[in-house]
Amino acid sequence: MYERDRELIVQFGLRILRSNHVSGTSGNISLRVSQDMIAITPSGVPYDELSAKDIPIIDLEGHLVEGNLKPSVEHQLHCLIYKTFQDIHAVIHTHSIYSTVLSILHKPLPAINETLLMIGESIPVSEYANAGSSQLADYVVSCMKKSKAVIMANHGLVCAAKTLQEAFDMCETVERGAQVYVTALSTGLPIHLIDEKCAKEAIEFLSNNYGQRR
Ligand SMILES: [Zn+2]
Known part of the structure; x- marks a missing residue:
């Protein structure tokens, strides 16, 4: 089941690999397939060796529902994001180089341009916790209340969205x-x-005018 969703995970795995957001088997991707189930990349399998049938389906408690492979070690983080934010349907976690540089400086990324402004006033850095821990999931989700993109201290980047x-x-x-x-x-x-007044105007303008609207 969920063949199309699993296929999408494989496709985006190749995209984050080829765009240098990850190397080897690092990072992970998930997609909500129903109210309380997600498709997620398996642990430790290279993106260019993945096929749709390898993608595990798990419930939001982390139990394997379908598939033979163990889900990503970061599944607790993904599950907590979906549990907390009902409108989130997709999560990508990467080790993108410059985001990771900021992660070791513990320096948030301010909205230095208008494209970033559309994500939020600044991209926060969550407190440090070990990879795969429930503490890490708690820290990231707490930052996501302000911004759906979060830099994870001494680690990388996680972005949550509708698709x-x-x-x-x-x-x-x-x-x-x-x-x-x-x-x-x-x-x-x-x-x-960008000063605060201009930033507010830019958000307002772009929200109403950017892109192709019919
Ligand atoms: Zn990671």
């Missing part, structure tokens, strides 16, 4: 923003942010 495409686009936006920000910081010169 995998949207979550992937968020990873791209945050990582590109992080690259610009880290490069700007490395000059040692002052950083200028």
Whole structure:
């Protein structure tokens, strides 16, 4: 069952691999397939060796419902995000380089451009907890109340959205923003942010006008 959803996970696994957001078997991806079940990447299988049948289906308590492979070690994090936010249907966790640089500096990414503003005022850094722990899930979910993209301290990035495409686009936006920000910081010169009034106007304008509307 859920062949199409499992296939989507495989496709986006290849996309995060080929866009350098992850290497080897790191990172993980999930998709809500029903109110209380998700499809999630299995633990420790290279993205370019995955096929749809390898994608486990689990319930939000982490129990295997379908499939033969063990789900990602970060499944607790994914499950807690879906339990907490009913409108979230897709989660992507990456080790994107510049986001990870900010994660070790424990430095949030301010909305340095208008694309980032559409995600939030700033991308927060969650407190450190070990990978795979329920504490990590708690810390990230607590930050997600403000921003659906969160930098995980000394670890990487996690983006939650309505679709995998949207979550992937968020990873791209945050990582590109992080690259610009880290490069700007490395000059040692002052950083200028968009002032609050302009930021509010930009959000309002882009929410109403950006993209193709019918
Ligand atoms: Zn990770």
